[in-house]
Amino acid sequence: MMHWETLFSNKRYGSRNLQNTDETRGEYLRDYDRLIFSSQFRRLQDKTQVFPLPGSIFVHNRLTHSLEVASVGRSLGRLVGEKIASKNAEGLSKHAIEFYKFALADVIQTGCIAHDIGNPPFGHSGEDAIRTFFEELSGSQKETLENALTDNQLADLKNFEGNANAFRVLSTIFLKAGLKLTYTTLASIVKYPIDSLHGFDKSTGLISTKKSGYFDAELSVMKEMAADLQMKTLDESKSHLARHPFVFLVEAADDICYRIIDLEDAFRLHILSFKEVEELLLPFFEGEKNEAYIKEQMLSMKDEKQKLSLLRAMLIGLLTRKCSDAFMANETALLNGEVNKSLIELIDEKSIKLIDKIDAISVSKIYNHKSVVEIEIAGFHVIGGLLKEFLGAILEPKSAKSKKMKKLIPEQFEISNDQPLYQNILSVLDFISGMTDIYAVDLYRKITGIQIPSLG
Template sequence: MNWQQLTSSKRSGSENKTAYTDAVRTSFVRDYDRLIFSSAFRRLQNKTQVFPLPGPGVFVHNRLTHSLEVASVGRSLGKAVGDALAQKYPLENDYFHEFYKYELPSVIAAGCLAHDIGNPPFGHSGEEAIRTFFRDLTGTEKAQFSELLSENQQRDFLFFEGNANAFRTLTHSFNEKSAGGFRLTYATLASIVKYPSDSLSGFNKEQLVTKKSGFFDSEIETYKHIAKELGIPRLHESKNIFARHPFVYLVEAADDICYRIIDFEDAHRLNIISIDTIKELFLQFFDNETGYDARERVAQVFNDINDNNQRVQFLRAKLINLLINRVTNVFMEKEEELLQGTLQKSLIDYLPESELQLIKTIDEFSIEHIYNHRSVVEIEIAGYNVIGGLLKEFFAAVISPKSTKSKKLLQLISQQFVITGERDRLYNDMQSVVDFIAGMTDLFAVDVYRKITGIEFPQIR
């Protein structure tokens, strides 16, 4: 791979059109704008990040606020890396310098905005709820699922992955005549595909690129086309496994930095963990720093702040800034492996050993005290029941579309999700059902579930 080819501004669905030029809004700024003004992005405001969405007076992050913060960190990473590349290669052409000095921040920020756009409601349990439903199929439904879908298509559901669903959400036309979905640039689209392999090759932890999957069977050709345009190599002759686009590592790093720190901030606001715990864990990162980042100075400013929430915000800002600098240095140190497609760990995993141990301590603490907190477990269970219940009803309607109940149920699915009822298009119809449910907000999913199961009687609005 080479830095120049990786920057293509071609758009999905508009490959044969002349690139639109605008002195104010460049192609990559328009990517960011298209995402932030989209309905799919706005719906993230009512999707769980970790903690259930609380009542008035208490604020925790949802998918939307998380994505905005990741985009902010990603923009800084893009600026730092872009400046470093432009400085390292002074003899490259004007386009190279223009892109890396001014456009890369927009690409990474847009990729960060989009990184969770394919995630279903109820946090990470939403993905597992979809997988569990299809793994537990029995009888006629199981028989048709096995008979009419290829192995790769089956695994799209058995190993449903939010990353792959994000790529589908951004590139699929659904029921519109115009092709290309959001019509984002190839550079932005490739920056969100963390695991560039199909479901059949994915979920193999021997390689980073196959840890999960990055595109469904329905989007394989779309990704192949983008990869060819960007010069992303295929890593296996007979399998759909590709190298990562180097920008993916920056999007991933921004997410890695944010969720580790922000989840602590939310837990503190909910009185799950104390200010002393956060102080103890976070200040250790500054043990070997000097100047404004020296531990003594950071601790002094921290202690001079009266409000505990402000104290947490101060430490959060200092730590994010420190990690941005660390990750930028790692990216430049690993440039050769990034371009060869051989880097086998995320950037944050290349931090100095002392800091890696601190990251490990944070991860272990989070698992024990945050991700297994009662409120988190409760919403995960709710996700299993609500998503499982919705799939049970709508999948049965797709399998037997001519029954009276099925016809009524299918009327509830938005027109953008096409249900053909044709036997040889079961895979597409199943995708439409999952598209419909995965795109729901937490509250809308609960509302539909209650009404179609009779728990709540519908009212005329």
């Protein structure tokens, strides 16, 4: 069983000072500040959330989405932190009580800011493009990889996962830039604490095996983090841990935001009418204390955008409270690593049915809308094309073209004949997955000859 007393630590990965301190307030905000000022976070402003960017109508990108998720996460952290401190006052140290009262909100906010930082260009289709590229390799290139890489390393490529890449960015890549984050922040984003070879297995019924949470290159980081926070190990041979309880709060903030915000964007783009969105959101308030107030306010407003803003704000508040209640109702199971549903799946049955209805509409009318499908197809071509050229340069380093291609890779992404092929491939993936949509398209056009570079 995990314990609230040991599930947080302001020790930093890669820091020489391995001694914990009692200064709980401020340590986790330092993580937040380091993320906010990082180039990886800034680049989220030009990474697709759902709809293509940019347009005459402003829709959410990865950056605005992450900021909104962080706002909700901060509220969840504050609500839950106060409840943990109050309920466990007799069993927790003064240091722990202060952490849960004052600092948990900072941790969850930071985890939310970082939750999409490992996503490649073009949304989730970017992940699919990388997986497909390595899955469909053939001939000598396939043989070279199979001979040089372990099964788990191959699985990192064929099952490329943005969550695992986020863990790599926040640990390995941040450390190279001198940015050291606390183990607590790192743990808060690992939704699927299992390696790539054994992840992506829904047959287990475990929430932790749906995807993967770290690459082979970061297994040592994971082990240090798990040991420091005394996380529960489920299967050491598979690098399989129970989820850290804080992850459920980061996940809940994301679950709340994307469902509502995607509807709002669809309305602004005239994919859904206001009536369609209203019929999806208003029923959540039936029987709630503020039902009459919301309906009264809606009647007093003429602008549909204002009405939708009201519904969005009130529903986020309602679902935040419901998820915090669900967290505390399942406290023991969370500490035992036995919760295998997201918090939003553990709220009241009426709300779950309404969320299922939103999901069904989103799949049929939003995620399969022509503009979304077009950007996904473009992502496959661009990401696949970049991988073909840069991986070719790694696998055939002596050709004249390969030597020139490698010059296009910034020095921070180390490519060397002295390091294993796996590390060189990860460097290429670090480079490509960190690109913005616009940069990826621009580079693809130039190296394929679609657009001839100029000196002007």
